[in-house]
Amino acid sequence: MSAVPSPSAADREPECSAFLREVMDATPGDSRLNMCIQCGTCGGSCPAGTEMDHTPRRLFAMIRSGLRDAVLRSNTPWYCVSCYFCTVRCPQQIHITDVMYTLKGMAIGAKLYRDNSPPDFSQTFVDYVEHYGRSFELGLATRFNLKHHPLSLPAMAPMGLGMLKRGRMELVPHRIEGMAQLTRILDRAKALEATP
Amino acid sequence: MKLLFYPGCSMQRTARPYLDSLLAIREAIGVELEEVADWNCCGATEYMSVHRVPAHALVGRNLALASRQAQGTDTLTAGCSACYLNLAKTDQQMREDPRLAAKVNDALQAGGLSYDAGSLKVRHLLDVVCNDVGYEAVQAKVVRPLHGLRLAPYYGCQVVRPDPDARWDDREHPTAMDRLLRALGAEVVDYPLKTQCCGGHMTVIGPDVAYGLIRRLVHGADAAGADAIVTLCPMCQLNLDAYQIEMNKHYGTRYAVPVLYFTQLMGLAFGRSPAELGIGKEFVPAAPALARISDQPPAAAETAKKKRRPRAADGLPMPRVG
Numbered sequence: 001m002s003a004v005p006s007p008s009a010a011d012r013e014p015e016c017s018a019f020l021r022e023v024m025d026a027t028p029g030d031s032r033l034n035m036c037i038q039c040g041t042c043g044g045s046c047p048a049g050t051e052m053d054h055t056p057r058r059l060f061a062m063i064r065s066g067l068r069d070a071v072l073r074s075n076t077p078w079y080c081v082s083c084y085f086c087t088v089r090c091p092q093q094i095h096i097t098d099v100m101y102t103l104k105g106m107a108i109g110a111k112l113y114r115d116n117s118p119p120d121f122s123q124t125f126v127d128y129v130e131h132y133g134r135s136f137e138l139g140l141a142t143r144f145n146l147k148h149h150p151l152s153l154p155a156m157a158p159m160g161l162g163m164l165k166r167g168r169m170e171l172v173p174h175r176i177e178g179m180a181q182l183t184r185i186l187d188r189a190k191a192l193e194a195t196p
Numbered sequence: 197m198k199l200l201f202y203p204g205c206s207m208q209r210t211a212r213p214y215l216d217s218l219l220a221i222r223e224a225i226g227v228e229l230e231e232v233a234d235w236n237c238c239g240a241t242e243y244m245s246v247h248r249v250p251a252h253a254l255v256g257r258n259l260a261l262a263s264r265q266a267q268g269t270d271t272l273t274a275g276c277s278a279c280y281l282n283l284a285k286t287d288q289q290m291r292e293d294p295r296l297a298a299k300v301n302d303a304l305q306a307g308g309l310s311y312d313a314g315s316l317k318v319r320h321l322l323d324v325v326c327n328d329v330g331y332e333a334v335q336a337k338v339v340r341p342l343h344g345l346r347l348a349p350y351y352g353c354q355v356v357r358p359d360p361d362a363r364w365d366d367r368e369h370p371t372a373m374d375r376l377l378r379a380l381g382a383e384v385v386d387y388p389l390k391t392q393c394c395g396g397h398m399t400v401i402g403p404d405v406a407y408g409l410i411r412r413l414v415h416g417a418d419a420a421g422a423d424a425i426v427t428l429c430p431m432c433q434l435n436l437d438a439y440q441i442e443m444n445k446h447y448g449t450r451y452a453v454p455v456l457y458f459t460q461l462m463g464l465a466f467g468r469s470p471a472e473l474g475i476g477k478e479f480v481p482a483a484p485a486l487a488r489i490s491d492q493p494p495a496a497a498e499t500a501k502k503k504r505r506p507r508a509a510d511g512l513p514m515p516r517v518g
Contacts (some may be wrong), residue, residue, distance in 0.1 A: 026248065028289045028296045047393040062212035079402065082241045084357035084391040088367045089317050099356070105247035121401045125242035130255070134234040135205040144400060159438055159479075166477040168210045177234045181307040182257060189303035 017066035025196075027095065027102045035041035035092040036060045042086035042096055048079040056086060056096055059103075077103040117148045129154070130186060133176030138169055197328060198269040199231040200262045200316070204430075205237050211430030213474025214275055217459040218321070220472050224337045225329045225462075232262045232272070232323035238282040241397060252296060253303040255286040260309035263316050273458075275321040277354035277429035284318040288360040320355045322428045322458065323363050326372040331379040339467040340382025344490040347461070348387040348422035348453075349373040350413065352432040356391055367391070373458060377426060380465040383494070385420040389413055394435040399442075406435065407443045414440055414451045423485035425455045433457065438479045454482035464489075 016024075016034055024033050036057070043055030054062065054074050062071050076091070080100040087097045104122070107113045124144050128136045145153055163169035176182065207215040235258050237243075245252040262272045262385055264395055274280040290297035290313035299308050325334070356367050364370045368391050374384045392413060395406030401516060413436060416427045427433045437455040444451055463473040464486070 001332075028248070028252075029293045047409055048398070051402070051405050077245075079405065080396075081353075081382075081393050081396040081398055081405075083353040083396070085353075085368075085393075088357050088359075101244045102248070105248055108246060118401045119245075120371075121397065122242040122245045125240065126246050129237045129239060129243060134208075135237045135240065137205075137210060141400065159442070162438070162479060163210065168212055168477060170209055174208070176236050178236075178307070181255075181309075182236055185253050185257055185303050185307040185309070186250045188248060188306035189250035189299070192299045192302055193247060193249040195299075 017064055019066045019068045019071070020049065020063050023063055023102055023106070026106065027098050029095065029098075031095045031099055031102075032092060033060065033063070033094055033099055035066065036064070036094060038090055039091060041089050041091065043086040045089050046080075047083060047085070048081055051079050052076040058095075060099075069112060072107040072110050073114055074103075075113075075115065076100070076114070077107065080104075117144075120144065120148065128173065129190075130183070131175075132173045133179050133182050134174050136170075136173035137163075138171065139173060177196065197226055197324075198228045198230065199324065200266060200269060201231050202235055202238075202258060202262065202272060202273040202274040202279055202283065203231060204235075204274055204276040206276050206279075206430035206434075210434050211276070211457075213477045214421060214430060214433070214459060217457055217463045217468075217473040218275060220468050221459055221463050221466055224466050225325065225334065226316060227329065229273075230265070230269075232258060232265060235261060238276075238279045240278050240282075244282075244328045249296070249299050249303065252289065252300050254287045254313050255282050256290075256300040256304050257307065259283060259287060259316060260304050261455045263311055263515050264309070265339070266316065270316055271319055271324070272316045273319050273324050274322050275428070276431070277320070279351055280318065280320040281354040281360075284360050287313055287316065287318055290314075313348045318361070319363065320428070322355065322373060325458075325462075326376055327363075331375055334376065334462065335379040336457060338380055338465045340465055340489075341493070342377075342461060342465050342489055343381050343385070344488050345386050345485070345505045346421055346426045347377050347382045348385050348417035348420060349377060349390055350387065350417075350425045350427050350432060350436070350455075351391045352427065353393050353396075354390075355428060361367040373426065373428065376458060377461065380461055382461065385417070385422045387417060387420055387422070389416040393434040394429075395439075396431060396435075399435050399439050403442070403446075406439065407446045409448060410435055410439055411449070411451075412441045414443070414453050417453050418451055422453065423488055424482060425453055426458050426461060427455055428458055433478075440480055452480050454478055454485050456478045456482055 040057045043049045043057050054076050059076050077100040108119050119149050121144050239251050239254045356364050356370050377384050395409040398406035433455050460473045
């Protein structure tokens, strides 16, 4: 199979809504999102597709149409499990999983999500990394479930205890030595994120 | 063979048996592991969803520390699929997107570090074992072949997809671990679900989706007659093992397919004791399956007998021929 030709930027421009351009610019490398031919291979390959309010294919058509709010309110990116089936099967070689990450970040930035539990999970994970430099399963699971699924905690307790008993979970997080260095790096990176 | 080693958070805790079994076999396979000093979390699939450039800078610190430490090797290896992919992807995206590379290095500079994209080769542990150590070298160390053990090789997603550096024969139906397990003397069952998703973080944020995916994978292995599922990723192991119990409660099923790391099976075949390999720390006990390992290779007649692929009771109706 021959490689899909990549048209010049000028060829692509007429098809781009401002929102499509915004999504593409926020995705590292060339996401090729404007090359979508609406074939639906992505949705058909998605293990979580049945739970999504819009399939990836439809979401990409909505992006092209400039439906910013509807796209960023969609649960689609939050159901992405990062399995990359759509990405490797896309006949147009669109970096679909990367686009989903971009949309999650934009939805958080615009505070446009209906169910706040997936963004909260990501944020809680990020908080632990930014405090300790490492993830911390016990804290993550407890903090997230206390807020979002308090009733599920008793049911999940046996698993937690089972993890502890098997030496597969620790009670306190480990802090890296270079935490100050990591903080400086991340602070600088956050400042750079906003720049073009 | 010297390798820079990035253990990742999971291998320190939830996947401790993976690390213990790797340490137990490293001498046998002639691998010297040098841990990246003071590494930080790779960000899993979460950090990337919140902050883009910082997510790459987070990984960038690990790449920078590893490349500064690199002496006598330029290979950085990780055993966790998500850690491997994050390291490989940041390296690749920095190579392909100079604007991103400049931002990551600008951020790293705030910590007195820098990373020259492409200077390290990021490889998953399975890739190193299969393609550098090699099947023959592994086979040569086998003192207790895993005769009679039927295994379902489960690769999951992120080791074989998107495969930024084209390490594998196929991104949906890879065969490297199949060959490795055969080199250990085990029988490998046909497992078409080998690269389907384990649910990832969905076990926490959307359990109904995750239970469906876990059920499919466990049922597929069970229906194929596997004694155990073999994995190469801490997240896959956790979801298929610990959450197999929850999945059973959810559906009222009684699946009991143990989930082991490929390094644990290598250790067993190399004659190490189950305890040193962390066997016994899984939720679905592996002992009954491992008791099937026999001293004798399966009789020739038995292997020659073509087994009919078992049909799932709840599968789609298929026309029967003959």
